[in-house]
Amino acid sequence: MAKKNLVSHIHDLDIHTEVLCAARRTATQFSLPASRGDDFMHALETWTLESMRTVRRLGDCHYFKRRIRISESNVDPRERDNTLRHELAHALKNFLALSGTAHGKEWKACARALGADPRASSVRPAFHEQVQRDPRMRVVARCLSCDYEVIQTRASRRNWSSYSCARKVGGRKCGGRFTKVD
Numbered sequence: 001m002a003k004k005n006l007v008s009h010i011h012d013l014d015i016h017t018e019v020l021c022a023a024r025r026t027a028t029q030f031s032l033p034a035s036r037g038d039d040f041m042h043a044l045e046t047w048t049l050e051s052m053r054t055v056r057r058l059g060d061c062h063y064f065k066r067r068i069r070i071s072e073s074n075v076d077p078r079e080r081d082n083t084l085r086h087e088l089a090h091a092l093k094n095f096l097a098l099s100g101t102a103h104g105k106e107w108k109a110c111a112r113a114l115g116a117d118p119r120a121s122s123v124r125p126a127f128h129e130q131v132q133r134d135p136r137m138r139v140v141a142r143c144l145s146c147d148y149e150v151i152q153t154r155a156s157r158r159n160w161s162s163y164s165c166a167r168k169v170g171g172r173k174c175g176g177r178f179t180k181v182d
Contacts (some may be wrong), residue, residue, distance in 0.1 A: 028080065047067060088116075
């Protein structure tokens, strides 16, 4: 997918009315005028939708760059739709100037209104199967303490032994050091 106008893409998916109604509902839910939903749709006319080559991250929203990006590895149509709605929820939360964290209760209200699964990340059960099939993806490092494996498409520029493992083991951070896997 090349760079595309976001509102054109929303029209192509035939979800324009749905997004507009969700923006209006969310605005009124947070005691803002419903017309802020209309303003949101007008603001999206300056946004672009782009693809990115990431494998583990499905999408991202850059509010100040007015850009939503969706991963090329995100090929399941339902997952792509959910990812777009997820990123639109970030744009809506920021547009309405709602407080809270990136995936806090305000964002979850926006996500629900837009029909997105209100979770911080997608569960991709086939991810490890994809690791086996995709030659770009491989285990590049392993924690010496808990055997946690880091899967990446590109090698880190830093020495792996300088990283400490943040995986929770028994309610505490593991803290072990990584070693490179050849």
